[in-house]
Amino acid sequence: MSDRIAEVWGSRTSYPAGGDWPARVDEFVEDGVEAGGVDWVQSACVLCSNGCGMDIGVQDGRIVGVRGRSEDRVNHGRLGPKGLFGWQANNSPDRLTTPLVRRDGELKPATWDDAMNLVVDRSRQVLTEQGPLGMGFYTSGQLFLEDYYTLALMVRGGIGTPHLDGNTRLCTATSDFALKETFGTDGAPGSLTDFDSCDTLFAVGHNMPETHTVLWSRMLDRLQGPDRPKLVVVDPRRTRIAQEADVHLALRNGTNLALLNGIQHELIANGWVDQKFVDAHTVGFEKLASTVAAYPPERVAEICGVEADDIRAAARIIGASERLVSTCLQGVYQSHQATASACQVNNINLLRGMIGKPGATVFQLNGQPTAQNTRETGANGDLTGMRNWQNPAHVEELAKLWNLEPAQIPSWGPPTHIMQILRYAEEGSIRFLWITGTNPAVSLPELHRIRSILGQDRLFVVVSDPFLTETAEFADVVLPAAIWGEKTGTFTNHDRTVHLSEKAVDPPGEARPDMEIFIDYAERLGLKDKDGRPLIKWRTPEECFAAFGEATRGRPCDYSGLSYEKLRGGSGIQWPCTDESPDGTERLYSDHVFNTQTEYCEDYGHDLLTGAAHERKDFTDQQADGRAILKAAEFSPPHEPPDDDYPMLFTTGRTAYHFHTRTKTRRAPQLQAAAPEAWVELGTTDAERLGVAEGDFVRVESRRGYLEAKARIGGVREGVVFAPFHYGYWDKPDQKAPTAANELTSTEWDPVSKQPLFKVAAVRVTKTGRPVEERS
C-alpha cells in the first residue's frame, strides 16, 4: 500500500461510465503484527458518512488493524486515511475507564452506582421542580442506531420532553429538512452507484476530497478514466475538487441562493427543462419560474462576485446533461439561507427530470457516520420512523408501539433544536443536560457563550464520552462510554446502506455501551409504560434492532426486513428492506411518485425565508399528493456583512486527516503528524495587502472572539479567510492563544433546519508574525 498520508486517495483504478468500480483492498496493521495471527471481525468505518465496509483486526483481545471489505457496495475495499489510522484511538492510554463525579470542584473517580444514583437523584429533583421541560439531552452522530433508538424512547416517551437533539443538527439537519421540503420525507433518493454512470457532476459547497475521501476516489476514477463526466463546482475555495472542475464558481460565501436561482434562470430561459416530467411529477413550477426570472446572470454575477459567463457555462453543462448527479454539503448546509439553497439543488435535478434512475439523482449528503440514524430513530429533530409530529395519527402509532398514552409524547411543537436547548439552559428553565458523545465546547458557534452556559452552577451537566473532552471539563458527572469495536450495533450511511458492526474487543476498564447506560438510567428512574411495565423492553442491541424494525414498518425507512443475521457477511443493505424487497432498495422514487401524500409525509414544510411552519391545511392546499414540491426563495443578504472594522468574510471547514474536534484522530499518530496544528488560509492579493507571507502567524478576529494560527497563502477567493474547525484545546491546555474557529462564529441558525451557520462571519486579519508564546 502506498503512503496514504501523502496519497490520501491512493492509486487510480479508472473505469468507464456504467462500469463496475474495481475493487482495491486497503489495509493497515500495527508494526510487528503477523497477519496470520489476526482475527477479522465485520464492521464499517465510523469516521464519516460514507460508511466504508471494513473488518477490524484483533489479536490477543486488542485491535491491531483494519482492512476494507472488497465485497462492500460502498467502498469496494478502499479506506481513506481516517479509516485506516483512526481506530488507534480505541487503544489510547487516556481512555476513560471509570465514572467521574465532581467533588469539591474536581472530577474524582467513582463507582457506577454512585455516579448513576447521583444522575438519577438530580433528574428527580429537576423533574419535581421544573417538570419534564427542565430536562435536556444532546447526543452525537457517532453512536449506533440502537443507542439512539433507546435514547429517543427514553426521552420522548419516558421523560416526555421535546428537548432532545443530536449534534447532527450541525452537520445534516439541512439535508434532512431539504429532503422533507422537496420530497415529503427524509431519505436519500439515489445510490452511490449513480456516481458510476453519471455524465455530469454538480458539487455545491462540498469539499469531497477532504470530507469523503473514498467517495472522492470513486469520482477521481471516473474523472481520470474514459468517458470523463463534466464537473461543475461551487465553492469560495480553490479546493482539490475545484481544481478538477470544468467550471469552478468561486462565489462570495453567503450567496449560494442567488447563484442557484441564476442557474435555474438559465435552465428555464433556454428551455433546458424536462417539461413533461415537471408537469407530471412536480408542483410549484410557476412560482419558481417567476421567482428565478429576477436572477439573470448579470445580476447574480454582481451578488456572488463571479463572472456572468461562468454562470452561463455552468448552466449549459447542467442543461446538456443526460445523467446528472448533484451533491451538497456544509458549504450549503452551514451557510446563509441553507435549506432554501439546498432545496434549489433539488429543484435543478427535478427541472432536468434527473431523479430515480441510474446516474441521475441528488445527494443531500451527510457528514457524520451515523447521522442518518439520529434522523430515523428520532434522536434529533424528528419523530421515530420519520413520523410527522403535526400528524396525530403518527403520534398515536408511536404511542401504541411504546404502550403509552399519546399525550405523553411531546408533539405540540417540533423537537427542540440544540441552540434553543442551550438558550433554555441560559435563561435557567433547563437545569439538567446530558451530553453523549459530542463536544459542544469546541463544535458549537460563539464558544465564549457556550462555555458560560455550560459553566453555570444551576445547570447539572452529565457527559458520556470515551475521553475527557473540553466539554467534560464542565461536567458534574462523566460516564465512560464504550465505542465502535467495543459493542455491537448498526448504522446507516448517506445512500441508506445499513451496516452491522460487531463487537471486536472488550471496552477498557468499566466503560459501557451508551445503550446499556440509558437502560440502566431508565430503570433506576423508574420509567414505565402505561401498564406499569418497564418502558424499555429490550436488553441487547439485537432485540433493540428488531424493535426498531417494527417501529419503521410501513414508513419510508422500513427496516422490517432486516436482521443482524441478514447483515452478517457480504455487503451492506439499503433500506427500505421489507418482505417484498428482501434485498433492500437501490433507489427511491424510481416510479417518480414522491412521499408527499398528506397522511404519509414527514413534514408539512416551511416558508424558506422565515421558517414559519406550514400546517396541515397549507400542505393539502398545494395538492402535491405524490408529486415533488419545487420550492422557490428570494435571495436576502447575510446578516453580518463585512464593513470597515471587519472587512473580510470568515468560513470554516475540514481536513482529510481529522474528524470533528479530533478526539479520535488526534490520538492516531499518523493523522496527528499529517495535520498537527491549526492554520488559516488567505487569498494571494489579501496576503500581499496585509504583508503576510506563508508561515507567518496571523490573528483573525470577529466581534465575538479571535484565533491565532500560521497563514497559508492562496486557495481562497479574495476577501475570504478560511480556518479548519477541528482545533480545540484538550491536547494543549496551556496554549496561550485560541485556535478554535468557533471562537469567531456567530450564534445564528437557518430558520428552517435550525442548523448553525459556520460559514458567514465578518472578520479582520492582522499579522502578528510570530506565535504569542514568542512575542512577549
Add this chain to the structure above:
Amino acid sequence: MKIDEAIQDVQRAETELAKRLRLTGERHAVEHDLFHLGHTLARKCGEHLDRLATVAGKYGVQAESAPAAESPGLLETARHKASELLGRSEMTGMLLLRDLRELYLRAQEAEITWVILMQAAKACRDTELLEIATQCHSETELCGKWLRTRIKETSPQVLAVG
C-alpha cells in the same frame, strides 16, 4: 373614491410593524433568531412601503419610508450586555411571550390593511396596485405565520416549567 385612506392605513400599519419588529428583536436580542429575522422582516416592511410609493402619488398620498436600522456593531455590543443581564432571568420568558403576542397583532393588522387595499384595487380595476398589494400581502401574511410558529414553540417552555 377613498383609496388614499386605505393606502395610508397600510403605510401606518407597516411602519408600526417595522418598528415593533426591530424593537422586539433588540429587546430580546438573546433570542438570536428573533433578532436576525426581526431585522430582515423589518427591512421587508420598508420594501413594501417603497413599492407602494410607486403608485401612492396617483392617489394623492405622500410616500412613506420605514425607519432605518442601527448599525450591527452597536447592536452586537448591546446584545452581549443584555445576554448577561436580562438573558439569565426566568422572567424574560413572560416578557418575551407578551412582546411576541403584541407583535403578532401588529402583523395581523398590517395583513388586513393589505386585504382591504387589494379589494379596493380590484373594484377600481387598478391592476398595478393590485399586483403590488397581492405580493406584499402574502409576505406580510408570512410574517404573521412565522410569529405564530414562534409563539407556539415558546409558550410551553414559558408556561409549563417550574
